[in-house]
Amino acid sequence: MTLSEEAKERLADLVELQPTKNAELQERWDLESGSEVHQYLENNLKDYYYRDDNSLIRATSEAAELVDVEPGVEADEEGSVPDVIRVPELQKQVFEVVAGPDDESESVVSVLNKVRDRFDVNPEAEDVRSALQSLRRKGVVEVVYRTVPTFKLTVERDEITVEVAD
Known part of the structure; x- marks a missing residue:
């Protein structure tokens, strides 16, 4: 073809x-x-x-x-956790601010506010939700179901190299 x-x-x-x-x-x-x-x-x-x-x-x-x-994802030897992920800029920003694996998970709105404060950008809540779900599919964020779905990292930030894919 x-x-x-x-x-x-x-x-x-x-x-x-x-x-x-x-x-x-x-x-x-x-x-x-x-x-x-x-x-x-x-x-x-x-x-x-x-x-x-x-x-x-x-x-x-x-x-x-x-x-x-x-x-977009390069897995480690066991294939369970990626070593490198290539993501759009917003996903990189979300990865940098979302709760760590040992922290209490947080809502989309909480992550949204952290992104806005830290990076001086103004994404929509739905864009942040989409970014979190994409990171979940890549295996680096997990969903914790409480009153609303909440999110946190599955691994420590320094275990993953995040590259921006344009």
């Missing part, structure tokens, strides 16, 4: 963001819906991606070689 330049760029996004969901790719690719993402994947990248047991989108090893991009 020969890929257009746009398809190669989008495949590189998929490799960087994996594991990911339609919504994350929809935002990155500026598409109208998750259905449009699915159609694009099926029509243009079907040989280069798959869905794992949790229905998350992952690139094949051939895809990573084709676009010469490092995967």
